[in-house]
Structure formats: C-alpha cells, structure tokens
Amino acid sequence: MDRQPGLSVRLKLTLSYAAFLMVAGALLLIAAWVGLMQFKSSGVVIMTTTDSFPRLLIRSFGPAALAVAGFLLVFGLVGGWILSGQMLAPLTRITDATRTAASGSLSHRIRLPGPSDEFRELADAFDTMLARLESHVAEQQRFAANASHELRTPLAITQTLLDVARNDLDRDNGVLVDRLRAVNTRAIDLTEALLVLSRAGQRSFTRAPVDLSLMAEEATETLLPLAEKRGLSIETTGDAAATIGSEALLLQLTTNLVHNAIIHNLPDRGNVWVTTSVHPRLVELTVENTGAELATEAVATFVEPFQRGAERIRSDDEGVGLGLAIVKSITRAHDGFLTLAPRPSGGLRVTVQLPAA
Template sequence: MSSPAAAPKPSLLSWRPRVTARARLTIVFTSMLLGCGLLMMGALYAVMKYVPTYAITSAVTPNSFKPSDSNIAPLQTPPAQVPASPNPDDGKNGSVVVRSVHDLLSVLLESSGAILAVVVLVGGLISWIVAGRLLRPVHEITQAARKAAEGSLDHRVGLTGPRDEFSELSDTFDSMLARLERSFAEYERFAANASHELKTPLATTQALLSLAADSPESTDTRLLISQLQDTTARSVDTVTALLELAEAAHGELQTEEVDLGKLVGECALGLRAEARAHGVFVETECPVGYVVEVNRILLSRLLDNVLNNAVRHNIDGGKVTVELIRQDGIVRLIVVNSGAHLGADELERITEPFYRGAGRVRVPGQVRGNGLGLALACNIARAHGTELVVRANPDGGLILEMELPLAMAKAKSKAELARV
C-alpha cells in the first residue's frame, strides 16, 4: 500500500516577503512625495537655467586696482572690469562662492537634492504613522471577525469618530454580528425545543410499551392502542410541521393566480366548528376578486395557522376579525383577535419555533398546538417576498398584517421593466 504523497514544500525561489497594507500605503505615499519633489526640482532647475538672463561679473576689490602717482587726471569713464583676485575669506565658515551660472545651478541642484532627501525621509515617517491610523479600524474589525470565527458573537467593534467608509463598514459588521447572535440563539432554542417536543411522545410511547410488557394480562389493549395512536400522531404532526418549516424557508415556490378573498373564506369556513366549540365569533370582510400570485397550498397553511392561533388562544366569548383591504396595487390581510394582553418580551418571541406563552398549557378536551404555527406562517410569508407583522392588540390579543401584490399590478410592473 503506497503512502500518500507529501505536500510539496515551498522553495526559496517561490517565497515572497509579506508586505502589509500599511507598508504598501507608506511606499505609495512616499513615492508620490518623491515624484512630486523630483518634478518640482526639475522644473525649478529648468526655469533657473533657461528663463533668466544672467550678467554675473567679478567684483573689483579695493586692493586690486590703485592709481599711480603719475596719473595727471582722474578717469572720465569707469575702469574696465578685471578678474578679481581670490578673496582669502571665500569658502570659509561654510559659505559658497558663486562666480558663474554653472556655480549657481550646481548650488541649486545640490541644495534641492539635500532638501528633497530630508523631505522624503520625514514624509515617509509621517506616511507610516498616518497609514497606521487609517488602517486601525480595519485591525479592529479583523479582531472582531477573528473572535466571531472562534464563536464569540457578543463582541462589537463600536467604531467612533467621523462618518466615513470605515465607520459604515464597522456599523454594518456590528449589525451582522447582532443578527448572527440572534440567529444562533434562536437556533439553540429551536434545537432544544425540537429535541424536547420529539422526546416527550417517544418517552410516553416507551413507558406505555414497558408497562404493557411488564403486565400483559392486565393491559387494556384498546386503551393502549388509542394512547399510542395519540402520541404517534403528535410526533407525526411535529415532524411534518418541521419539514414544512424548512421547506418554506429554503424551498422554491410554484406559484399560481389565486383569489385571496375566496381562499380566506374557505379557511374561515373550515374553522367555524372549532370557533363555536371555543365560543369565539369569527367575522370576515373579504371581498372576492383580489387575485394574487402565490403558492396556494402554502398560503392555505399560513391562513389556517393564523386563524387557528387566533381562535385557540382567544378568550371565552371572544372575537376574530379577518379583513382584506386593497390599496395601491397591493392587498392587505389583517387578522385581529381578542385575548390576553401580551408583554413586549412575549410579543418578540411569539413567532419563534416551539414558543408557547402564558395560557398555552394543555387543557383537557382542547387541541394542543406544537408551537410552530406562527413560525411557519412567518417563513411562508418570507418565501412570498413579504413579512407577517405581529403587533399587540391594545384591547388584548394580537393584530397580524401581511401585504401581497395583486397579480395585475405585478404583471404590469414586470411589463414596464421589460420595456426598459
């Protein structure tokens, strides 16, 4: 059996030094400074060489010309300029003697070069400091991303300072971490609740079977079968709801044109018997003719869940109102039910899977929900490109709203986009 080939080691020729973004920015800034300095130096040299007209002459020193005693009269014209003798003080104390244009341009070039070298060095140091300050938010975001990768989602960048691209990136990253933290917390609760919901009927089934196995003579077979059927049906309902929840969140929709008013009427009609059993009055104001393009099966499940939730968690003698309102190419579905007053924390978590608030314990003779109704309804709404908004009813209970585009308005917008 041959051993797996070892990964090739990087050769020295292929190795390249790691150049950080700070170093690259420093190199870019310094190169720009050097380029601008060289350009100015060249322009200044060219101007000083070609633009002025120089008339540099040697000065006559006092000792270089003395009239003799034989001169009868003073000169009427200035004496001719003669080369000056070297001054013994020239070049001392660091001074530079300029006797010609060449000397002047040489001094200009050497001085400019020295000054440029100092400016480039100082500019490079300043560029390094400025680049570090500019990239500091990136390092903070990197640290937050590294902590998030290690599983710590409660860390935030919290960048302060002027509103710029880095602050926008920081705020976006913080909001993403907040959403991830909420999602993971909901996932953990979902996993724990799903395990509990599936474990309870299985444990009940195991207990019934163990009891029947220990004393088969005294076991009522019909009662045992009925109890097993109830617990099995509960498990099947929970698993079915979980599958529908996943499908609504990630599946592709097969849509068709559906009269929303007729569909709501059918769902409300199927709920009459349970509403009468709970003493709840259901009132619908859903005119026909509001055609929407949806998945009929999933939307029916959404309506069933919402209406069942409104009836089962109502009060004796309560009321459920279902209304459709057409407005600007959309139709709004509004479901209002009476019931107990809900707190802010309960209202925030009421759409989470398996969440059951106060008053949702099992009562003999009533159908117990699996806590997935509103969660499934919210996922179905998102699959249709909308949101199921849940608000507290000031008089107690809930108000649920959802908007869907009318099929005619949707087709018209698609046609306009096609023309563009």
C-alpha cells in the same frame, strides 16, 4: 484560502506617499531648472569664468537637488509610515473584532469612536451584523432546545406505553393502540411543522401570484367544522388581495391564523373575523378573535416557538405550538410584516402585511 504573500496595505500606502513626494520634488527641481535657464537666456547673467552656464548651473545646483531628493525620500517613507498607521488603526480594530467573531464570540462590538467616515460606517455596519447574528443564533438555540423537548415528549410516552404492554400481556391492547396512534400522529404533526418552518426560513420555494382572499376562504372552509364543534362563528370579508409568493406557504399561514383564532377563543358563542384589504403598496390579511383579555407583554411572546401563553390549556386540537412561529417565518420569507395586538374587549388581532403584486 491560500494566497500568495504580498505587501501590506500600510507598506503600500507608505511607498505611495514617498513616491508622490519624490515626483513632486522632481517636478519642483525641473521647474527651478527651467527658470534658471530662462533667466540665463534673458542675458542678465554675467559670465565671470570660462565655464559655460549649463556646466556652472549643474555644478552648483546638482548637489542641492540630490540632497533635496534624499530628504524627500526619507521624509516620505517615515511620514508615510506614521500617517498610514494612524489611518489604518480603525481597520485593525475591525480586523480584531472579525477574528473574535470567527472564534465564536458574537457579543463583542467595535464601537468605533470619532466622526462619521468610511471606517466608521463599516464598523457600525459590522456591529449591526454581529447583533443580528447573536440574536439569530440565540433564537436558533432556543428553538433547538424547545424542539428537542417537544419531540422527546411523544417518544417518552410511546416508550412508557410499550413498557406497559410488555409487562402486562393480558391487558386489552385496543386502548393502548389508540393512544399510541394519537401520540404518533402528534409526533408526525410536529415533524411536519418543523419542516415547514425550516422551508420558510430558507426561502426555498417558487413564487407566483397569490390572492390572499382565496386563501382566507379556503382556510375558513377547511376549519369550519372545528369552529362549529366549538360553537364559534367565522366571518370572512374583504377584496381580492394579490401578492407574490408560495401558494402552499401562504395557505399554511392563513390556516394557522384561523386555527389559532378558533382554538384560543371563548368556550362558546365566540367569533372569528377574517378580513383582506388592499393598500397602495401592500395587501393585508387580518384575523381577529374573541377571547380572554391578553397583556401586551404576553402577546409579544406568542410568535416564539412552542409558546402558548400561561393561561392557555392544551387540548387535542391545539396543535404543536408552532402555529404563530410558522406564520412569522412565512411572513418574513415573503418580505412582509407581522403584527400582534390584544383586542380591547378580549382576544387577539393578528395582521399580516405583504408586498402587493
């Protein structure tokens, strides 16, 4: 943005200091003048010359007053320039750090020393912002790399299948078409999941009252055939838990959690528990499932995009690896909290806390 040239803050402070000293000196001289006039009016002064007292006073007092005014002006300008420079030194460090960040380097920190004051609070807030930006940019870069890799895989498979069909014209294309359809479906699912993740991150949705217990029932009914196919049982309990948000996104959140609990469960006779509860200022959705024992360090990585865990086996029903990442993004967009913890007996417990309506 083009701006008109103006005085620097340091020069403004210098002129302000000098003007303040000049005004203070003028008031002091006026006070001295009034005092002398009152001293004269008391009759104590004995006139020894033919000059009147005011003329005599001006003749003796004027040069001294001008000398004092000149000294105050010079002292105010020099002292004000030095003092303003010392006061604005932290602001210079903050400005340099801002220019460094604007050039693309987010690893720089101000780390302003000294006691807590306005400049220190500004520098600490700026350091916090840089840390969050650096973390966000790194997360976005990892996400872009993982998304590119995941999207490239179905495209490469499709290209290979098409090359096989072109080189072997006598081959039965029925199986080939089925495989192409499966690969294409997976690519569409991945693209839609990326769109949901982007939409939740931008918070571009309409908010309305939503009951998490109804979302839990709907997600459970939708995924019940998959659970029965795998020999699992689902139990849904809890009270009405009203919050404010997007019904479509919160249904996506609940569906992802239940789907994740079904997929990553015991091979047979596993269980899934979906519970809603109400607290003074929060509503809570908890999804638990049986399964293998999980390390706490491994659980912390499950919310990262395309992370499925080292011991997890990919299947057709598993999804695209964005389930918990989408849950995390939707929870954050609704100003909520997401907690993942391994169950002592094996499996995972996921808790979503959202502001109560």
